[in-house]
Amino acid sequence: MKFEPSILSFMCHWCGYTSADAAGVFRIIHPPYYKTIRILCTGRVDPFFIFEAFKYGAEGVIIYGCRLGECKYSDGNLQVLLIGESAKTILEESGINENSLKLEWISSTESVKLVKDLNQFFETIKNIGPFGNETNWNEKDKFLYLDCASKVCQDAKIGVLLGNISKKLKNLRDLSYSAIKQKIEEKIVNKLKLKWVEIEEKNL
């Protein structure tokens, strides 16, 4: 049987979800490989949600936020950018293809773009293959590793670090993509890696 990915999408009520509704009104047919969780703002997405999703069967996670600068709550989508970038670091560290997580920015009327992005993401995941394929994990491995990743995110120290970064960026009034990327590399990548090793050791 052909591999059909199953994907979890987090959609912001004001943009992604509205566009998805518009895709319905326009009857833009596309494969049903994804299931949506509606949230008010993508800033609500906790980093550990992403790993829990992988743990419970998702092969890919896609997050739809408002276009940068257009967040209804002023900077929620920039916060998720920070969360997404750090989640990607953990993905990489645990050997999972970082392309399994994608962040997209969309306005509330871009149904065509939404479907295009989704289709593209389906292709990406199809190329990556079933979860754990690349890393040769069995179900038990997968559960263990993802549990570790999830625990890294739930760690209070990491949480404080992340919080402080976003605090700093906010005070600098610079929530640009490049600034976020730089801050993450400066402040958190090493800590995340250390934490990862620590928790991995404990668990395995």
Next chain:
Amino acid sequence: MAEAWRSPNIEILTLTEVVNIKGKPGNFTVNLKINPRYIDSEKCRACGECLEYCQAITLDWFNRYLSFTKAIHLDFPQSIPLTYYIDRNACLKLFQRINCEMCISVCDSKAINFNQKPTYRKIQVGAIILALGSEPTSFKILENYGYGKYKDILDSIELERLIDVSGPTEGNLIRESDFKVPQKIAFIQCVGSRDLRYEKPYCSSICCAVSIKQAILIKEHYPSSEITLFYIDIRAPVKEFDKVLEEAVSKYNLKIVKSRPGKIYREKDKISIHYIDEKGKLQKELFDMVILASGLSPPEDVEKIAKNFKIELNEFNFAKTNPLNPVETTQSGIYVIGSFQGPKDIHESVIQASAAAAYASELLKDSRFSVIMEKLYPPENKELINSKPRIGVFICYCGSNIAGVIDVETLKDYAQKLPNVILAETSMFTCSEDFLNKIKEKIKTYKLNRIVVAACTPRTHEVIFKNTLKEAGLNPALFEMVNIREQCSWVHSDVPEKATKKAKDLIRMAVAKAQKLNRVIPQFVPVISSALVIGGGLAGLTSALSIADQGFKVYLIEKEKELGGIFKKFKFLITGENLQTYLNDLITKVKNHPNIKVYTEAYLEDISGYTGNYKSLIKVNNNYETINHAVIVIATGAKEYRPSKYPIDGKKVITQFDLEEIISKNNLKNKIKKVVMIQCAGSRGEELNYCSKICCIQAIKNALLLKKINPQIDIYILYRDMRTYGFYEKYFLEARKNRVKFIRFYDKKRPKVILKGKKIKVKVYDTILCKELELYPDLVVLSAGIVPENQDHLIKLFKIPADENGFFTEAHIKIRPVETSTDGIFICGLAHRPNNLPEIIAEAKACAAKACTFLVKEFIETSLITAEVDMTKCIGCSICKEICPFSAIEIIKVNKKKKAQVIKTVCKGCGICASHCPVFAIDVEGFSNDALLDQIKAFKSGDLEEQIKEQKEMM
């Protein structure tokens, strides 16, 4: 739009015209004619079946006739009301009398009715607001530019539709002639504006910004395209615009040419444009596509409108208003907003809309609350809510919309087996009145305490079901909706089995989430019905007076001894009204108003509390006083900038404000025969990096005043772009007729003022003559721009953002222009941005209207979705406080330990704090960690099936 539609106190009548009006302000009788839609709005469920079968194809006006639609259609998927309509000029039955009636036979809900006739209705209203909009430039003007004659010449609205992803080409910019992507694109500005040939002497204000935006969008989409923009003056009266323009020019390599193209014609597959370049040479250039930046014209039937409402029009056929009363028509009780009042951008329309609300509210304050509706609900059944989850799942067929693809009955069987589901039922239309009543019955009979509805989108229908829950005595937060129509059956109709499986998964996830939903009781926080206005300038005074006239107490604090602010120095208005009389009148009114208490030489020392309940400490003459108030209007104003690069001496080199002072006191020396005015002295990239908006108009005003005093005075205005936007263009024209000489200079070659003993020399590089000129004037007047008063203290107190120049920034530049990121704090006047008088008055009035939306309430009801801190977990790190976009979190001390606390009235429920809390102490109602986690866990079907098995074994 959706919010207005949902408000119980707004009735929207579409397809309706005003036949006539009678009566007087406070009591108008309006006769309306409601044209038939041929579809019953109550019954239509916007399923789109009729669209599929409709046989009459017609051009789609919404897409500017670039695509096709059917006679029966929706203009766009977010339309309000979400009901299809039949275009009677396209319908086979209505127009061609062919008995088609296909739509009738396919409509499940029997909504189509060809027998509908126009109905007439009489309504009683107190005030009338005209928001009639404007028309794009007419074909008659466009055709002079080759539009209609040659393909690949578009107007800006057509381009807007083409580059819109939901437009006819799905956002692909293609040429009409060969469907290829154009490489070289030209924008021609001022088409149908600033053009005496077609009797359009005014500037349309928005086209420069529109074209720049479109150019940026094209460049982002097609980076290799080459864009040239032909302009007269780059204008956009928004302070952020210059930055955007400069970025666009440098980042995207836009070519901007100050020239008005002459000949436009087709040469093989390209469009040829002749123009004179800045060096004075004739150029001929070929383009693949030409965009005409069309302007705004008054509505076509403007004369009929004027007659109907008995209002006067101005010389350009827009509604006539007075600059000191910018939204009131010549007929009292009738207000005008948006581009029918004059060409303007979105944010100005929004400001005017709020301003008109303030006028109407002042007028109608005595009858406030007399006709609004409020709904009452039965008390909640607490016992039921507190017991173990008992879930009811209701699944909708939506005619064949869902059931045509998804096997709804298997969904029901599946849902029935999910944990804690007591009841699963299907229905033809879940949202129909009779089924809603049935849900209420079922809640009672089966003691259901969580409801899951699988139907269409929560965006439109969640409210309806939540109300049903309330009516049944159940807390509305105990509801979850599954979208199996828009996001399942409609988009996966090619694979019905997989769609059914997806629907099952979605229901499973929703049921899992529903288990963890908690009851939420909104809090009612009492509102103190008074406002604090900071700043006693024109904006502050206007705002204070309006709030007081609407019936509320106002405290006005001013740091100076006298009220009036910067406009005391503004002696004249270009439009001729007497500003000082108006200002003095305003000050007297404010001082004598029983609802206003004025504090001069007062300083805001400290503030505590939150929206609806602020406590401010003010210092007046070394005494301290505490004021309680609900909202704050900030109008701290601005002052004239003094550029450091010019030798201002107050005698020979002065500023525009100085000149006004001299003219008003009749102190102009007779020997002054030659005056040079320098625009952008210090502004637009020299010392200040923004455009101060007022200086061009001020310069022209003063030049005209000088010419009136002595027509022999030689006046030179040195400028970069003359920004006499909108109707101010008239005065630019008048100045040129009065022989005021205008010399344009480049940004990089600004004029130099040299003082040599008693003589002044001004050196300027003239861009037309292409050489440096030396002028020896008797007086140099600098248009110096304005800078905000130092506001650091307020920025710190209120924690509201300001830009790098010190102007306060609004919550959203276009749609929330006077609100800040904190509820209940509003900004207006020059503290917000440089602006001209009519706009400032409108802004101040808008603030008053917005402030009163809080003041009229006895209580602020908190939203159902807010964050909540678990004090036992909180470690007081204050990350949440810092990152909250609404300052809705405060740090309090509990047993000497720092703890975060959510200010419920301010919280919007975005959840940014929850995702950033390192110890998971914050949760958001309706989207709690537990609920979302369970929803995620239910993603995998296996686990739940095991649970079901376990449950069965236990039984």
